[in-house]
Amino acid sequence: MNHPRPHEPGLRLKNVAIGLDGRTLLAIDRHIPPGHVLTVMGPSGSGKSTLFALIAGFLDSAFTAEGEVLLDGARIDRTRPEKRAVGLLFQDALLYPHMSVGANLLFALTFALRGARERRAAAAAMLERVGLPDMFDRDPATLSGGQAARVALARTLLARPRALLLDEPFSRLDAPLRRSMRDLVFSLVRERAIPALLVTHDREDAEAAGGPIVEIEPPAG
Known part of the structure; x- marks a missing residue:
């Protein structure tokens, strides 16, 4: 008797590879369980932002993408961005003025x-x-700046996201605010059992997230 495939909660990047002009920018195969943070680090041009864009649903058509992005066992990389239940937090608060x-x-x-x-x-x-x-x-x-970041x-x-993407969200805050904002974000990720992906250049941010760190090198040439 065949049994259904077990449900895998969290965010799964299954054999994901992103390329440009025939070059592979990054390749990643990772699972982020609910309440955990995966950090992706690397210099500008290494592909961090393209991974973010792929998961969120706004990857530029100039890039190629392989693999699958799954959220709670369901594939989302072919779903309209507004249907993905993925929350975004950026460097700037981007509040409606x-x-x-x-x-x-x-x-x-x-x-x-x-x-x-x-x-x-x-x-x-x-x-x-x-x-x-x-x-x-x-x-x-x-x-x-700190208040605006908290409002964002x-x-x-x-919006009750089922996954959270964090794109350098602490980079514009001074050191004390940065620490308090990090503590708040990561505690809420754990409290609400949200799988989160953090993209950052900052080693302290990566270590504060408390999860695995993937370091991406810029493509050769």
């Missing part, structure tokens, strides 16, 4: 949560979780 902090968060909420009162309560609870209570009505332009994290998590 014409919206209040609260409106930025409400924009990310799934429509499965209905009712203005319930939606506001969920956004306010997330603001409190990232250490920013009473910030709902603030103008994003009045936030410090709150907005990303409110």
Whole structure:
């Protein structure tokens, strides 16, 4: 009797290879369990950002890609980006300047949560979780860099991602803020059992993530 293949939770990069102009930029075969962080390090031009783009669904057509990207056992690399349930956190907060902090968060909420009162309560609870209570009505332009980074994290998590991609998210913060933001992000990854991929140049960020580190060399030539 044939049994179904067991479900594999987390993010799986199965024999992934990305190339450009006939050259292989990177090749990776890794599994990121829920609540864990895989860090990819390497200099500019080594292919880190292209891996990020492949998983998120916006890899430029100039690149070739082989292998499979699976999330909780289901292949997502052929799925529309908005259907992948992958959260993105960048170097810059990228908050909508014409919206209040609260409106930025409400924009990310799934429509499965209905009712203005319930939606506001969920956004306010997330603001409190990232250490920013009473910030709902603030103008994003009045936030410090650290506050804006926390709002961006709150907005990303409110969308309930099933995987998280972190693209140098701490690089624009000063040292004390960088440490506190790292602690917050990685604790929330564990708390919410989200598999996360961190792309960084910074060795301290990589070590703080507490997971395996993949170092990519730039292609020869």
